[in-house]
Amino acid sequence: MDNMSKHILVAEDNRVMAQLLAFSLERAGFVVTCTYDGATAAEAARQELFDLVITDYQMPHMSGEELCEAIRTDSMNCEVPIVLCSAKGLEIDSTRMNEVHRLAKVFHKPFSPGEVVAFACSLLEFTPVHG
Numbered sequence: 001m002d003n004m005s006k007h008i009l010v011a012e013d014n015r016v017m018a019q020l021l022a023f024s025l026e027r028a029g030f031v032v033t034c035t036y037d038g039a040t041a042a043e044a045a046r047q048e049l050f051d052l053v054i055t056d057y058q059m060p061h062m063s064g065e066e067l068c069e070a071i072r073t074d075s076m077n078c079e080v081p082i083v084l085c086s087a088k089g090l091e092i093d094s095t096r097m098n099e100v101h102r103l104a105k106v107f108h109k110p111f112s113p114g115e116v117v118a119f120a121c122s123l124l125e126f127t128p129v130h131g
Contacts, residue, residue: 021034052081082101
């Protein structure tokens with residue numbers, strides 16, 4: 001397992017959820033950049049290299065789907081794994097989203113931040129600092 005610093009971009013407009021995800025990921029040993037809307041996340045993806053992007057589906061200024069499109073077409077992170085989090089459940093077409101944007105995973109809210117951390121660790125072959 002490679003425990004070099006892994007940098008994760010979290011795009012989530014619900015600040016409590018964003019801070020909870022960031023806290024959980026940082027506690028495991030990841031470096032986290034939090035943004036609270038899609039446009040800010042897209043700009044971050046154009047300026048910094050990330051190992052993983054975790055995005056909400058519904059956000060102001062740019063949706064999670066639009067963010068995925070921007071990352072895949074206009075950023076240095078065009079190959080980064082993307083995890084989509086959604087409260088929309090049955091309303092979004094996860095299969096189409098997976099095919100079009102090559103998503104690593106879709107988490108439907110409510111989900112456990114621990115599940116997200118465990119998935120990130122597994123995907124990035126990262127051993128968490130704190131279990």
